[in-house]
Amino acid sequence: MHFGQQPLIPVGNQAGEQVAQNLAFPRLAFEVDGLDVHAAPLRSGLYALPLRLCPTVPALRRKPWHGTCAVFMLRRPHLAPLREKPLPMAKFPHMTPGRLLIAEDDESLRALLVRYFTSLGHGVEACVDGAAAVGRLATGQYDVVITDVLMPGTNGLDVMRAAKAADRLVEVVFLTGVPDLTTAIKALREGDAFDYILKPFPNVEILRATIERALERRALRKENERLGRELERSRSTDPMTGALNRRTFFDLGERELARATRHHEALSIIMFDLDQFANLNDSYGSAAGDNVLLQFAQICRELLRTEDVLARYWADKFVCLLPVTDIRSAETVAERVCARVASTPLPVGDGTVTLHASAGVASREDSDRSLDTLLRRAERALRRVKDHGGNSVQTEPKDY
Incomplete structure (x- = not known):
């Protein structure tokens, strides 16, 4: 059998059984007569070739190959012209490097997992038992936690609970060699674990595919959360200025008024209006007007407290x-807000303009039963300011 001009010597089942234990070594790309052979070195002169990565060698698909891997040997005289180089991540186009935490009390298996996932470009930390993994989770951030189900003391379920407490979006993959899968299934149903893998592994490609899917699900869930926050923000804020919209302001305002009434606390409202804003829009266009509104909202945010609400x-x-x-x-x-507006040149077109603002102020009275009553008083005070030329602040202490 030949690959290009290089003879391949098939190796029987005994070496094929070695694949599952040894493919964790870093893969290499061998350049043979201008073609790449992607393989993992098993021992001197012996290599394991994943058939998935070499579909051009159909003869390697027949027995005695183990699983999805063919084991072959390159003759000694032909090793010299080969140029070994690390296999680039581009050979795994769907692989997204992540930060992995491994909790496994079997030392040889733990070392194999570390070597394999490190060779794929992941950041890997390993713990000798569940207690050590719980300690790491308290201080570190991980994308995927790979944990044995049965460990002395702190078991895999305890590790999963600690992982979810630290980051509810972290993905957890269980390793189990126990024929009874009750614990693993319980974790999948109740603990939001991602998957479980039976030991011994038929081949390490199962590990690669499982962790890749776990990383993809974590990325998808994080993106869904981000989009959800953006959607909620778009429903509650004015897209132009970033201030709350009218609907959200009334929702928050009614709750705050009820709280202030219950605790007999003060609560005030300021209603602002920009003087001569219509003239600015007519002279410079709506884009300039939008920019002025944005600048005014920014001035308000700078002068208000964190607990104050702007809409x-x-x-x-x-x-x-x-x-x-x-x-x-x-x-x-x-x-203070009106004074800052009057002293701040606002960019408009190629130049700047100076605007003035008017404000009406009202405060909660014991007789107030709705936010609308408070707003009407503030609006009345603002109207009086505008009737007298604007650029001033007027209070309206109570209804009549």
């Missing part, structure tokens, strides 16, 4: 909800 109420109107803040303190906040 875009309507067009160029913004509202701020200030928990545990009386009307005089709220008036001071409004004055």
Whole structure:
């Protein structure tokens, strides 16, 4: 049998059985007459060739090859012209390197797993038992945890619980050599484990494929969470300014008003309006107006506290909800915002403009039963400011 011009000597079942134990060694790409043979060295002159990586040698598919691997020997005289080089990750296009934690009390198997996954480009840490793995999980971050089911003391289920407590999106793969799979199945059903693998492995390609799928599922779940957060943010915020939208403001505001009423605490609202905003839109265009709104929202965020709530109420109107803040303190906040706006040149087109803002302030009264009552008072105060030329702050202490 030949591959290119190089003779291959088939080796029988005894060496084939060695494949499962030795393929964890780093694979090498042998260049033979311009062609690559991807194989794993077993011992001097003996190599294991995964048939999946060499479909051009159909003769190697027949017995006595073990599993998906063919074992062959290159004759000594032909070793000299070969150039050995590490197999690049591009040969595994779907492989995404990850950070793996291995908990296995069998020293030889643990070493084999470390060598194999390291050769595939993963970052690997190994622990001699479950207790050591639980300790690592308390301080480190991992994408996949590979753990034996039965270990003295802390078992695989304990390792899985610790892993999920540290990161609920971490994937857990169990190794088990016990014919009774009750524990592994329980972990899959109740503990969100990803999969289990029976020992001894028929071949290490099962390990590679399982961990690859685990990494893909973790990446997918993380992406789904990110998209969910973005969707929730888009439902609750104004896309132009990043401030809360009107609907979300009313939801939060009603809860905050109920809390303040229950604890007899102060609660204030400021309603802002940008003076001459319509004229700016007419003169410079809507893009310039959008930029001014964004800059105003940024000024408000810089001057408000973390617990304060900023929302875009309507067009160029913004509202701020200030928990545990009386009307005089709220008036001071409004004055600071208006002063910052007046002193900040805002970029418009090729130049800058200076705008002014008006504000109406209202504070919670014991008779208030809804956020809308508080907003109406703040809006009345704002209207009075606008009627007198704007660029000022007015308070509206109570309804009438």
